[in-house]
Amino acid sequence: MAEIEFVKGNEAIAMGAIEAGCRFYFGYPITPQNDIPEYMSRHLPEVGGTFIQAESEIASINMMLGAGATGARAMTSSSSPGISLKQEGISYMCGSQIPGVIINMSRSGPGLGGISPSQGDYFQATRGGGHGDYRTIVLAPYSVQENYDLTMKAFDLADKYRNPVVVLGDALLGQMKEPLRRHKYRKKKGEKDWILTGAKGRSPRLLKSLYLSEGELTEHNWRLYRKYQRMKREIMYKVEFLEGAKLVVVAFGSVARILKSTVAMARDKGMKVGLFRPVTLYPFPYAALDKLSHKVRNFMAVELNTGQMVEDVKLAVGHKKNQVDFYGRPPGSIPSPDELLEEIKKVYNKRVKK
Amino acid sequence: MKQIFKRPKALVDVPFHFCPGCHHGIIHRLVAECIDRYKLRGSTIGVASVGCSVFLYDYMDVDVLEAPHGRAAAVATGVKRACPSNFVFTYQGDGDLAAIGTAEIVHAANRGEHITVVFVNNTVFGMTGGQMAPTTMEGQETTTTPFGREPGTNGYPIKMAEVMAELTGTTFVARVAVDNPKNLMRAKKVLRRAFETQIKGKGFSFVEFLSACPTNWKMSPERATRRIGEEMVPYFPLGIFKEDNASGV
Ligand SMILES: Cc1ncc(C[n+]2csc(CCOP(=O)(O)OP(=O)(O)O)c2C)c(N)n1
Ligand code: SF4
Numbered sequence: 001m002a003e004i005e006f007v008k009g010n011e012a013i014a015m016g017a018i019e020a021g022c023r024f025y026f027g028y029p030i031t032p033q034n035d036i037p038e039y040m041s042r043h044l045p046e047v048g049g050t051f052i053q054a055e056s057e058i059a060s061i062n063m064m065l066g067a068g069a070t071g072a073r074a075m076t077s078s079s080s081p082g083i084s085l086k087q088e089g090i091s092y093m094c095g096s097q098i099p100g101v102i103i104n105m106s107r108s109g110p111g112l113g114g115i116s117p118s119q120g121d122y123f124q125a126t127r128g129g130g131h132g133d134y135r136t137i138v139l140a141p142y143s144v145q146e147n148y149d150l151t152m153k154a155f156d157l158a159d160k161y162r163n164p165v166v167v168l169g170d171a172l173l174g175q176m177k178e179p180l181r182r183h184k185y186r187k188k189k190g191e192k193d194w195i196l197t198g199a200k201g202r203s204p205r206l207l208k209s210l211y212l213s214e215g216e217l218t219e220h221n222w223r224l225y226r227k228y229q230r231m232k233r234e235i236m237y238k239v240e241f242l243e244g245a246k247l248v249v250v251a252f253g254s255v256a257r258i259l260k261s262t263v264a265m266a267r268d269k270g271m272k273v274g275l276f277r278p279v280t281l282y283p284f285p286y287a288a289l290d291k292l293s294h295k296v297r298n299f300m301a302v303e304l305n306t307g308q309m310v311e312d313v314k315l316a317v318g319h320k321k322n323q324v325d326f327y328g329r330p331p332g333s334i335p336s337p338d339e340l341l342e343e344i345k346k347v348y349n350k351r352v353k354k
Numbered sequence: 355m356k357q358i359f360k361r362p363k364a365l366v367d368v369p370f371h372f373c374p375g376c377h378h379g380i381i382h383r384l385v386a387e388c389i390d391r392y393k394l395r396g397s398t399i400g401v402a403s404v405g406c407s408v409f410l411y412d413y414m415d416v417d418v419l420e421a422p423h424g425r426a427a428a429v430a431t432g433v434k435r436a437c438p439s440n441f442v443f444t445y446q447g448d449g450d451l452a453a454i455g456t457a458e459i460v461h462a463a464n465r466g467e468h469i470t471v472v473f474v475n476n477t478v479f480g481m482t483g484g485q486m487a488p489t490t491m492e493g494q495e496t497t498t499t500p501f502g503r504e505p506g507t508n509g510y511p512i513k514m515a516e517v518m519a520e521l522t523g524t525t526f527v528a529r530v531a532v533d534n535p536k537n538l539m540r541a542k543k544v545l546r547r548a549f550e551t552q553i554k555g556k557g558f559s560f561v562e563f564l565s566a567c568p569t570n571w572k573m574s575p576e577r578a579t580r581r582i583g584e585e586m587v588p589y590f591p592l593g594i595f596k597e598d599n600a601s602g603v
Contacts, residue, residue: 065425067435088422197417204411210420
């Protein structure tokens with residue numbers, strides 16, 4: 001078994017990418033994710049890969065579009081303002097069905113905001129972000145180990161669905177150091193019969209998103225829609241402390257990590273509180289939450305924003321007599337486990353101990 | 355009877371959608387001739403841009419990738435880095451390359467990417483209906499310069515070939531026209547040298563074509579072709595601005 005290393009979250013992402021066969025990285029520096037391009041610039045050449053520090057995030061995403069079109073595994077990383085600039089390119093990649101992995105170690109907005117952790121990009125990541133009716137798979141790690149594992153998985157999913165995949169972390173997940181157990185990547189089989197390699201011995205191939213003839217675009221969009229439906233097979237979530245739970249806290253990423261301690265503290269105090277953590281934010285685990293809502297009536301979404309994922313929680317369980325409460329901490333500071341415990345207590349006392 | 359004029363193999367046998375008198379068709383043909391000449395049909399990856407030439411893939415019998423508006427040079431960078439032994443070219447208009455895509459072309463050139471850029475300067479945004487381009491001539495009327503381009507408010511027509519030649523990263527830079535047989539023959543030769551630059555692994559090559567857009571210039575095809583020699587060439591001089599002499603390219 002691989003030995004345990006002590007690794008920074010951002011570096012774990014870069015390590016996972018290289019292990020998964022990523023050989024092309026394109027990016028433009030922005031805090032708090034600069035360890036990723038720095039790691040890639042040092043280690044990609046060792047495996048015969050290519051690192052380009054691009055002139056902008058717009059150029060980065062389009063370089064990735066080009067490399068991805070040839071079948072290469074490629075990645076770009078950035079943080080919130082840079083991810084905004086990539087949206088047009090992501091939309092084209094979805095339209096042209098070109099895979100690629102986009103890492104967003106998000107920071108606080110709006111505008112230049114600040115470099116503290118934030119979950120303010122949830123809507124942007126899960127609703128398409130750019131123009132047009134498209135979706136990307138969104139993976140939300142909550143530890144350094146998951147940064148590594150989910151980045152590896154992101155490459156497989158991107159290839160499997162011929163679609164960009166977003167890994168949504170934040171400043172906390174990028175900067176913290178934790179034990180990491182690296183493991184070998186097992187290559188998925190499957191030939192890419194759509195890639196551009198030069199039309200030697202075959203008819204030419206074309207990757208495009210423009211469809212102008214009558215009915216063509218509608219048909220194309222239905223095809224994409226069916227693909228997004230198939231992505232539901234990839235839904236992942238984790239639950240803890242669900243036995244006999246009277247209140248289930250729903251959270252993802254860094255705040256779910258903090259809540260792990262909080263919920264354990266609540267249990268110690270005899271409060272029947274559980275934790276539900278979506279790992280795929282798109283597709284969102286609606287069905288699993290819905291099922292849970294037949295046993296538990298009270299839900300509480302906790303986020304590092306003023307209320308985004310809570311809308312999905314309401315879509316999942318906001319029927320019948322279920323209650324969905326919300327606690328949000330807008331970008332700028334991180335709540336401690338104790339502070340969160342106080343917020344959970346308020347809801348618990350109101351809903352459960354009436 | 356000996357056939358002396360035939361369709362290049364790399365050009366698909368379908369009619370062009372371009373307006374009568376548009377030079378895009380001629381420039382497509384020159385590109386296809388070069389693909390044939392250097393036997394690149396099986397190794398070429400073309401990067402189409404957004405503009406009247408967006409349907410490049412309907413005409414070229416090679417693999418083609420559509421780039422977002424202005425981003426062809428970045429897209430081609432990704433393609434070429436991933437497939438260094440393929441021949442990679444972009445085909446871009448002056449709105450695409452010299453307005454929205456200025457950053458991408460300058461930096462691809464500055465990195466000396468091993469790609470060939472076919473740049474079509476027709477002094478207007480053709481596809482969107484004839485608005486001002488960065489290359490629009492002083493005093494030229496367009497749908498967004500109804501009183502003529504006025505440098506005080508609209509800036510000056512940008513000379514991209516000269517800008518490219520200034521960059522240390524570029525290897526071959528030229529400007530040509532296809533408005534008369536002499537210029538056409540010269541353009542053919544120049545484009546070949548641009549292709550050879552990439553084939554020989556010498557770096558970044560760039561050919562600017564002065565091109566007619568009779569529709570948006572509101573001119574007959576004859577008048578539009580004459581305008582190139584009369585108005586454009588004096589401001590956008592033809593010639594090779596940079597070449598790699600040492601290599602014999
Ligand atoms: C982001 C974005 N902005 C604007 C457009 C609209 N648009 C399409 S083509 C074009 C300009 C085309 O002009 P040019 O590049 O000179 O090519 P031509 O049509 O003249 O050959 C514009 C502005 C677009 N497609 N995408
Ligand atoms: S609008 Fe101008 S550039 Fe476009 S096809 Fe017509 S003549 Fe050519």
